Amino acid sequence: MKRLSLPLLTFGLFGFLIFLQGWWMAGLRVRLQDAEWYSGWVLITGVVFLVAFQLRKKLSVLPFGRLALWTRIHIFVGVTSGFLFLCHINFHWPNGFLDRILFSIFVLTFISGVIGWFFSRLVPKQLAGVHLVVVSEDIPFKIAQIKEQAHGRLLEAIEKTRSDSLLSFYDRRLEPFLSQPNFFWFRSRRPSRYLADLAKECHEIRRYLNTEEHQTLDYFLDLARQKDDLDYLFSGDRILKTWLIVHLPLSYILILLALFHLLTILLFRSGGGFG
Amino acid sequence: MKRIRRSNHPYQCGNDAGAHPCRMGPQGSNCGRFQCVPNQTNGVWQCTRPAQLGGPCEVGPSHEGACGQKPCHPKLTMLGLRRRVTLWSVLFVLFGFLFFGTSSKGRQMLDPGPRHLVHQTIDECDACHRQDLGSIFDPFNLSPMEQDNDISMSEKCMACHNKGPNAILAHGSDYSNYNQKGDFGREHPAGFRRANAAQIACERCHREHNGVNGTLTTLNDQQCQGCHQSYISAFELDHPAFGETYGLGPTSRIAFDHQNHYTKHFPEKLVEEVDCTYCHQAGQPSFMPGFNRCVECHRGDVNGEQSAGIKGFLFLSVPGVDLEALEAFRPVFGEWPEFADSDWSPFFQYLMQGSQYKGKNSLDLKSVDWFDLSTTSTSTRQLAAEALREFKIAIYEWSVSGDLFLAQALPQLGSGFQSRERSPFPSPSPADLKELVQAWFPNLSAEYPQLIEGKPVQWLGVTSKSEGAATDPAKQNGSDVIEVLSSEDDLLLDEGDDLLGDLEEDLLEDSLLEGDSLEGDLLEGDLDVEPEGKRQNETSNVRANEDKAAWGGWFRENYDLYYRPSGHEDDFMRFWIERSSAHQSTDEMLGVIKSRFSKETVGKCLKCHQLDKGQIHAWSQPGSEPELTHFDHVPHLLVEGDCRSCHPFRKSDENGEARLSSFEPLKRQDCVRCHSQEKRSSNCQLCHDYHRGWVSPPSTGDLNWKP
Numbered sequence: 001m002k003r004l005s006l007p008l009l010t011f012g013l014f015g016f017l018i019f020l021q022g023w024w025m026a027g028l029r030v031r032l033q034d035a036e037w038y039s040g041w042v043l044i045t046g047v048v049f050l051v052a053f054q055l056r057k058k059l060s061v062l063p064f065g066r067l068a069l070w071t072r073i074h075i076f077v078g079v080t081s082g083f084l085f086l087c088h089i090n091f092h093w094p095n096g097f098l099d100r101i102l103f104s105i106f107v108l109t110f111i112s113g114v115i116g117w118f119f120s121r122l123v124p125k126q127l128a129g130v131h132l133v134v135v136s137e138d139i140p141f142k143i144a145q146i147k148e149q150a151h152g153r154l155l156e157a158i159e160k161t162r163s164d165s166l167l168s169f170y171d172r173r174l175e176p177f178l179s180q181p182n183f184f185w186f187r188s189r190r191p192s193r194y195l196a197d198l199a200k201e202c203h204e205i206r207r208y209l210n211t212e213e214h215q216t217l218d219y220f221l222d223l224a225r226q227k228d229d230l231d232y233l234f235s236g237d238r239i240l241k242t243w244l245i246v247h248l249p250l251s252y253i254l255i256l257l258a259l260f261h262l263l264t265i266l267l268f269r270s271g272g273g274f275g
Numbered sequence: 276m277k278r279i280r281r282s283n284h285p286y287q288c289g290n291d292a293g294a295h296p297c298r299m300g301p302q303g304s305n306c307g308r309f310q311c312v313p314n315q316t317n318g319v320w321q322c323t324r325p326a327q328l329g330g331p332c333e334v335g336p337s338h339e340g341a342c343g344q345k346p347c348h349p350k351l352t353m354l355g356l357r358r359r360v361t362l363w364s365v366l367f368v369l370f371g372f373l374f375f376g377t378s379s380k381g382r383q384m385l386d387p388g389p390r391h392l393v394h395q396t397i398d399e400c401d402a403c404h405r406q407d408l409g410s411i412f413d414p415f416n417l418s419p420m421e422q423d424n425d426i427s428m429s430e431k432c433m434a435c436h437n438k439g440p441n442a443i444l445a446h447g448s449d450y451s452n453y454n455q456k457g458d459f460g461r462e463h464p465a466g467f468r469r470a471n472a473a474q475i476a477c478e479r480c481h482r483e484h485n486g487v488n489g490t491l492t493t494l495n496d497q498q499c500q501g502c503h504q505s506y507i508s509a510f511e512l513d514h515p516a517f518g519e520t521y522g523l524g525p526t527s528r529i530a531f532d533h534q535n536h537y538t539k540h541f542p543e544k545l546v547e548e549v550d551c552t553y554c555h556q557a558g559q560p561s562f563m564p565g566f567n568r569c570v571e572c573h574r575g576d577v578n579g580e581q582s583a584g585i586k587g588f589l590f591l592s593v594p595g596v597d598l599e600a601l602e603a604f605r606p607v608f609g610e611w612p613e614f615a616d617s618d619w620s621p622f623f624q625y626l627m628q629g630s631q632y633k634g635k636n637s638l639d640l641k642s643v644d645w646f647d648l649s650t651t652s653t654s655t656r657q658l659a660a661e662a663l664r665e666f667k668i669a670i671y672e673w674s675v676s677g678d679l680f681l682a683q684a685l686p687q688l689g690s691g692f693q694s695r696e697r698s699p700f701p702s703p704s705p706a707d708l709k710e711l712v713q714a715w716f717p718n719l720s721a722e723y724p725q726l727i728e729g730k731p732v733q734w735l736g737v738t739s740k741s742e743g744a745a746t747d748p749a750k751q752n753g754s755d756v757i758e759v760l761s762s763e764d765d766l767l768l769d770e771g772d773d774l775l776g777d778l779e780e781d782l783l784e785d786s787l788l789e790g791d792s793l794e795g796d797l798l799e800g801d802l803d804v805e806p807e808g809k810r811q812n813e814t815s816n817v818r819a820n821e822d823k824a825a826w827g828g829w830f831r832e833n834y835d836l837y838y839r840p841s842g843h844e845d846d847f848m849r850f851w852i853e854r855s856s857a858h859q860s861t862d863e864m865l866g867v868i869k870s871r872f873s874k875e876t877v878g879k880c881l882k883c884h885q886l887d888k889g890q891i892h893a894w895s896q897p898g899s900e901p902e903l904t905h906f907d908h909v910p911h912l913l914v915e916g917d918c919r920s921c922h923p924f925r926k927s928d929e930n931g932e933a934r935l936s937s938f939e940p941l942k943r944q945d946c947v948r949c950h951s952q953e954k955r956s957s958n959c960q961l962c963h964d965y966h967r968g969w970v971s972p973p974s975t976g977d978l979n980w981k982p
Contacts, residue, residue, distance in 0.1 A: 034479070096387035
């Protein structure tokens with residue numbers, strides 16, 4: 001019940017805020033007041049606040065409130081500003097060059113933000129299912145260590161068994177897999193399809209191997225599982241960081257364009273805008 | 276060796292993907308791996324890495340003495356990549372601002388979109404926008420409310436689209452007294468919610484830069500109801516009922532009996548032609564047929580061909596007077612034509628009693644029997660004599676000053692008329708007036724000084740008995756003539772009966788019939804005045820009689836000046852009806868119009884153009900405000916097919932309103948048959964306009980407007 005009530009409360013609050021904006025804008029238009037002017041000021045304030053979130057993250061030592069609260073407000077303001085923006089442009093595709101760029105940047109920023117919000121809600125929960133504690137910067141290093149362990153065990157096995165049965169398997173399947181972190185778009189289930197195929201192939205070649213080689217093959221499979229877990233962590237970490245590479249530059253561009261837009265409005269005062 | 280993690284660094288070690296990254300990580304964008312300067316001892320190169328950094332490395336120096344530690348190429352972390360992308364993006368945008376701001380493309384970049392087709396000729400932004408750099412540096416001066424009330428752009432709009440002094444008020448009208456039944460005197464069915472005097476800038480509704488073919492208006496039903504307090508959920512449900520005369524439209528100004536015409540006068544035509552469209556055709560304003568159909572039957576009514584009497588309007592006349600009764604007061608008014616036998620013309624009655632002469636003479640000209648003053652009191656006769664004197668003064672001044680005299684005497688009709696401008700009055704020319712006055716009152720120019728000063732006037736019949744009159748040299752000269760004429764009078768009146776016999780009667784009758792003032796020649800001794808036939812020069816606009824004015828214009832009959840209309844919409848007729856309609860408070864003038872333009876007289880103006888509730892329903896009503904509704908007949912005719920489906924004949928005229936229209940007024944239910952939410956559009960603006968009349972096209976004088 002508690003698990004269900006929180007999303008309901010969240011979406012209910014979003015709905016209420018959006019309704020409030022729509023009611024406010026409709027009221028302004030009905031009274032033949034300058035709805036674009038008022039909503040524009042609210043929007044520019046909102047955008048400045050959204051960008052200030054990044055500043056808050058940089059200045060974590062200053063007592064500006066908890067980051068979690070900032071994040072929550074950032075999401076609320078960001079999502080609701082999307083509807084206000086549509087009201088601001090009166091649900092019309094703008095006609096001006098600068099206005100169209102501003103519109104596009106806002107939409108891209110909004111979409112990237114929503115996607116990031118979605119990932120930041122989903123990915124950490126998924127990653128928590130991997131019982132492996134690794135700092136994200138160490139993942140390539142850990143994978144390199146796994147590869148080194150596999151390589152050492154292979155040499156050891158060849159020396160003991162005087163057989164190259166595992167060598168072809170290692171060269172063909174294991175070595176490429178262990179060479180570098182593999183990025184997967186977010187997946188909901190583990191292990192990866194590659195690991196499953198690898199395990200299947202291990203099962204098929206097992207009949208051609210002796211007991212010593214069986215142990216080595218099991219060891220390889222265990223290392224592959226570790227590598228797959230690291231890939232999973234690596235992919236999640238990469239997703240959580242990649243959307244920011246899109247979202248943050250767009251945010252800075254957006255605030256620049258918005259300020260320039262405000263400047264032109266102040267310069268030309270009344271008139272213009274979207275129909 | 277424990278590795279130092281630097282997750283907030285933009286670079287990471289280039290060997291991180293290997294199993295042996297360096298411990299310290301990169302220094303900025305450079306590899307942080309410590310490289311020592313190997314020391315050669317006994318011919319062998321030794322690593323000199325200090326113990327704090329791990330001591331001598333495993334690789335050791337090369338044979339040539341170079342450090343064995345190979346520097347890596349640090350790689351960007353995700354943080355570094357993000358920073359780099361952000362930096363380049365911001366720089367790109369700033370460069371874009373700089374590039375467009377300094378190039379000719381800058382203005383295109385700022386342009387919020389193409390202007391509407393009708394505004395394509397406007398090139399400069401400041402033609403409409405107020406480019407105020409000061410406002411940028413003074414943002415606190417730009418409170419939202421100020422912006423909302425900013426009408427500076429509206430003023431620029433009105434430089435071209437002049438909608439009057441109240442243009443930025445609701446509906447272009449001052450409704451401040453509306454609810455108090457002020458200027459309008461009636462309650463509006465929808466009332467007002469917001470402040471009536473609130474200014475509404477043009478751009479609240481007229482949004483530009485929406486494309487060449489974009490809409491310039493965005494008003495919707497909800498916005499109408501933002502001000503109007505009576506909530507109308509749907510036209511068919513709670514829209515107020517129409518007015519009692521709605522649907523009668525401009526036809527109510529014309530008294531046209533549709534029923535009689537339809538059933539009696541031209542039923543054959545209606546059968547042969549196409550019903551109502553015989554007269555009412557698309558393309559005509561409000562389907563009004565004009566006079567083109569009426570003239571087929573009524574031409575003779577207008578130009579007087581079918582008139583039994585004189586075919587013209589009596590504009591000016593020398594009234595007939597009981598001169599015997601006024602004999603004692605002759606010095607007051609001087610000579611007067613003995614054979615004048617007309618009534619006072621209504622126009623001159625108005626001129627003398629309804630204008631600047633008002634108050635000078637308390638005598639009601641209409642209350643006196645001018646042909647028999649013998650029974651009136653002496654004071655009445657005195658006033659009558661004064662009225663005759665004022666009449667003579669008026670026509671003399673008129674003949675001298677021309678229409679400037681009328682403009683001064685009737686300022687409410689000749690508003691703003693100055694002598695140098697073209698006269699607004701359709702009246703005889705000064706030359707024609709002089710001729711008339713000379714013919715009617717040959718000695719008026721000599722009498723005028725005495726008349727205007729109120730001194731006794733010598734007249735040609737009896738010498739004034741007032742003292743000093745004969746001492747005037749001019750009068751002395753005249754006395755000789757008087758004596759001669761007196762003897763002539765004796766001849767004609769006392770002894771001439773026998774001498775002239777029937778000949779005298781013939782002479783007099785001929786002169787009367789031909790409109791010639793023979794009595795002026797014979798009886799009043801003005802020998803300088805030539806006979807009518809000679810006086811009537813080629814340039815005179817006053818014809819000798821009505822037959823000579825068959826095509827319209829001025830003509831005289833004896834002591835009367837008439838005007839005969841040339842046809843419908845005659846300038847003379849238009850002027851007096853329009854001006855009278857514009858000045859509805861001028862009751863006397865209204866009386867003139869009523870009496871002169873009635874359906875019994877020539878022209879029969881008031882047979883169709885109605886007098887109602889003290890005003891004339893002329894073809895146009897100067898000063899009246901256009902309505903806030905419009906109606907397009909054409910699409911309705913395409914659907915309905917028959918006019919009478921909406922305009923049935925009025926069943927009864929018990930209350931007399933049938934005089935204004937032959938049809939039943941349109942009711943809301945008639946429209947609801949088609950216009951409802953389920954069937955067709957029923958939004959406010961389908962019938963209602965925000966602006967009264969249409970927005971005038973730009974005048975090129977006030978702005979650099981290029982056609």
